[in-house]
Amino acid sequence: MSRLLRYLLGRLLWAIPVLLGASVVTFMIMQLTPGDPARFILGQRASQEAVMELRRELGLHQPIFVQYVDFVFHAAQGDFGQSLQTREEVTAMLLQRIPYTAQLSIAGLLIAVVVSFPVGVIGAVREGEAADHASRVGALLGISTPNFWLGLLLILVFAVPLEAFPIFGMTLVTEDPIAAVTSTLLPAIALGTAQAALLTRLLRGGMLDEMQEGYVRTARAYGIDNRETTYVYVLKNAVLPTITVIGLQLGALLGGAVIVEQVFGIPGIGRLAIQAIFNKDFPVIQGVTMLVAVTFVAANLLVDVLYAQLDPRIRLGGSER
Incomplete structure (x- = not known):
């Protein structure tokens, strides 16, 4: 395996914890945001029973860790769920x-x-x-x-x-x-x-x-x-x-x-993203955030490739002196 390929594989592996960190931050911010999405969708006059039923339908009644694992599992497949407002994918x-x-x-x-x-x-x-x-x-x-x-x-x-x-x-x-x-x-x-x-x-x-x-x-x-x-x-x-x-x-x-x-x-x-923030549409916000994170990581990986091609000292890692 060439030094350049090892260098690029190392950069690609580093992208995994970066994306996981972005997913944790995004998910926790959404969880800590004041307000109940189910209550926001149904309105203030909705009964508590209706709110609880919608929370169960959206999976919001599950523990936070279970919600996060489910979010990461589906996000890795390109599935960010449905919009809380429009019910679109x-x-x-x-x-x-x-x-x-x-x-x-x-x-x-x-x-x-x-x-x-x-x-x-x-x-x-x-x-x-x-x-x-x-x-x-x-x-x-x-x-x-x-x-x-x-x-x-x-x-x-x-x-x-x-x-x-x-x-x-x-x-x-x-x-x-x-x-x-x-x-x-x-x-x-x-x-x-x-x-x-x-x-x-x-x-x-x-x-x-x-x-x-x-x-x-x-x-x-x-x-x-x-x-x-x-x-x-x-x-x-x-x-x-x-x-x-x-x-x-x-x-x-x-x-x-x-x-x-x-x-x-x-x-x-x-x-x-702005419309989703105003509507407290958490799945859309999470989808936008993860898309930006993936784009940012991909852009940096491309820059690393160009840098390694323009400056051989980068891909050689200083091993040859």
Whole structure:
């Protein structure tokens, strides 16, 4: 078995306790939340007998440990039960909304990467100049601007007067690619701006640190062109920690999508989660939380694979010196 395969298997095994921990936290938070779901569904005027009957039907009368084991057993098979409000299968509800959140998150991440890389590189190459100052001010504004406020501003400035962008809703790219671009652009900008600012600052700082390394001075001493040194060697080394943060930013994008989906009326996972919280729909909340946890773990595993490919020292584990 190769070192790379052993490395990836080790990372995959570590994902199991992470997901179990997420399931414990999610389940206990739901259990400790004030209010009885059965009473909430039937209303305050329902008799105690009716409430107890519904609790038995939903399995809420069982001990907490039994409920948790049952939850984990079914969740491992992709079964999160039924919604307490609509009695729909939670898995089916998630599958209906995943494409919208996935399209929004991927578009937001794409905007963040496309904007941050050239701006971060220019800021590092032209340190202290006007372009560097502009990139730093832009990054500061991007990090400081709440995505819900930016979303409302984009609607008022572009969607309302120009009528080129829809104010609410989103079209999937599988339905109509052109409509998908116009309906996704504004919410993706609102979602990806803060991530673009963070990646810009990280890439700029990484490149400035790499420019102080000895190999850069050696390359210049040997007469290697500064442009080649910067864009081939410095950028390659500085981009490694940025790749790690890009993977971690997926979790931030999913969290920001909750607000952005509300602002733009997108029927995604985030909007479903907010509705479930207001309705105390515990199975839906648990399903959404576990889906986010699995997505976060999968994204980090993908980052580990890319990191191991770009930096052989990671997969070798320092065993060869």
